[in-house]
Amino acid sequence: MTTSMLCRAVLCFLLLGGVSFAEEQSTSAPDDDAELAKKLQNPVADLISVPFQSNFEWGAGPHSRGFKYTLNVQPVVPISISEDWNVLSRTIMPIIYQAEVVPDSTQSGLGDTTESLFLSPKAPGPGGIIWGVGPIILLPTSTEDFLGAQKWGLGPTAVLLRQHRGWTYGILANQLWSIGGTHATETVNSTFLQPFLNYTFKTHTTVGIVSESTDDWTGSKWTIPLIAPVSQILKIAGQPISLQVGPKLYVEGPTSAPDWGIRFALVLLFPR
Numbered sequence: 002m003t004t005s006m007l008c009r010a011v012l013c014f015l016l017l018g019g020v021s022f023a024e025e026q027s028t029s030a031p032d033d034d035a036e037l038a039k040k041l042q043n044p045v046a047d048l049i050s051v052p053f054q055s056n057f058e059w060g061a062g063p064h065s066r067g068f069k070y071t072l073n074v075q076p077v078v079p080i081s082i083s084e085d086w087n088v089l090s091r092t093i094m095p096i097i098y099q100a101e102v103v104p105d106s107t108q109s110g111l112g113d114t115t116e117s118l119f120l121s122p123k124a125p126g127p128g129g130i131i132w133g134v135g136p137i138i139l140l141p142t143s144t145e146d147f148l149g150a151q152k153w154g155l156g157p158t159a160v161l162l163r164q165h166r167g168w169t170y171g172i173l174a175n176q177l178w179s180i181g182g183t184h185a186t187e188t189v190n191s192t193f194l195q196p197f198l199n200y201t202f203k204t205h206t207t208v209g210i211v212s213e214s215t216d217d218w219t220g221s222k223w224t225i226p227l228i229a230p231v232s233q234i235l236k237i238a239g240q241p242i243s244l245q246v247g248p249k250l251y252v253e254g255p256t257s258a259p260d261w262g263i264r265f266a267l268v269l270l271f272p273r
Contacts, residue, residue, distance in 0.1 A: 010273045013253045036243070038205040038234045038272055041243055042169035044160050045089050045121040045133035046076045046136045049271035060260030066264075067102035069259060071095050071112070085124070089133060091117040094142070100259070103147050110144035113151075117158045117175065125164075126254070139189065141182050152182035154189045163198075169209075190218040205234040217255075225253035228264060243268040 040046035056074040061067035078090045095112035102108075119133030126132070137158040143149025154177040162171025173197060179189035192215070197207030207230075214225045230247030245266035253259050 010252040033236050033272070034205045035201075035203070037202045037241055037272060038207060038243075039164060039169075040272075041232070041234070041268065041270070042199050042201065042209075043131060043162065043164065044077075044091070044173055045079075045087070047079045047080065047081075047123065047273060048077070049273070050268050051075070051109035051271075052077070052266055052268040054264065054266040056262055058262035059256060060251075061099070061205065062102045063104060063256050064101070065260065067099060067257075067259070069097070069099040069102055069264050071097050081123075085122055087121050087123055088135070089119040089121060091119065093117075097148050099147075106147075108145045108147050108162060110148055111142050113149035114140040114142045115177075116140065119158070119160060121160075129163050129165060131163065131171075132159070132160065132161045139176060139179070150169070150179065150182070150189050151186045152179035152189050154179045167201050170197065170203070172196045187219050192216040192218070204218060207232045220255065220258050222255045223253050224251070224255065224258050226262075228252045230264065230266075232266070234267075234270075242270065243270060261264050 029041060040048040043197050052073070052075040054075060056071045056073070059068045061069050071099040072095070074094045074096065076092050079087045080090065082088050084132025093113065094114045097107040097112045100107045109226065115137055117137045118135040120135050121131070121133035133243040137156050138151065139150070141149060141151050141153055143151060156176040156178055160171065160173040162169060174195065175193045177189055177191050180227035194214045195211060197209060197211040209230055211228050211230065212225060214223060215226065216223050226249050228247050228249045230245050232243050232245035234241065234243050236242070245264070245268070247264050249258055249264055
């Protein structure tokens with residue numbers, strides 16, 4: 002896919018989203034949409050969502066000629082376990098295509114799946130603090146070499162955030178260690194940090210900046226992309242969804258890390 006084709010796709014994406022949003026303004030309930038927009042920025046909100054997150058990345062591989070496409074399917078399901086507590090399941094299953102990331106080769110298929118479980122109070126704590134904590138599990142679901150670590154992994158994960166007057170800011174973090182799998186690949190010892198800062202307007206449009214940084218302790222190297230997403234809540238045939246688009250720039254990383262990319266996301270929302 003060429004850059005010009007991507008630009009046309011972005012334009013169509015935004016135009017279609019804007020038309021659908023305008024058509025729904027007169028019939029949708031603003032308070033309901035505002036609440037959806039707020040919950041969508043909270044990783045442990047009481048909201049079932051199914052994001053389909055497309056990531057197009059260029060400049061990957063040792064010679065900076067590689068292209069990588071990753072579709073992350075990320076169902077998020079809160080489970081009520083008492084009057085005051087939820088357990089939230091967050092699954093990330095990547096579907097990957099890459100060319101020249103590994104020189105003179107192409108790979109496609111499933112990557113490794115991660116499953117996070119957050120124990121979180123239903124009501125914010127003192128000062129409006131929202132938090133969740135639990136385990137993260139790495140599942141060796143990759144279908145081809147170079148698409149995953151081929152290891153089982155386990156570790157802790159946590160999220161901490163605050164929402165105030167349209168602002169949402171906080172951090173999600175996890176640490177993974179391999180606990181089994183093939184001996185042909187390196188052990189997994191990685192830290193993931195996702196600080197985020199978002200602002201939601203009264204039009205239910207959200208702008209923000211986020212980093213999804215990984216520290217590979219085995220290779221002693223940080224990979225730090227910066228992403229500036231813009232998202233919009235709207236409805237199609239009565240189904241609430243969120244559309245998102247944003248550039249991605251890698252400010253730090255090993256030689257094989259991409260240089261830049263674009264993220265698109267479609268999120269299906271199922272309010273309770």
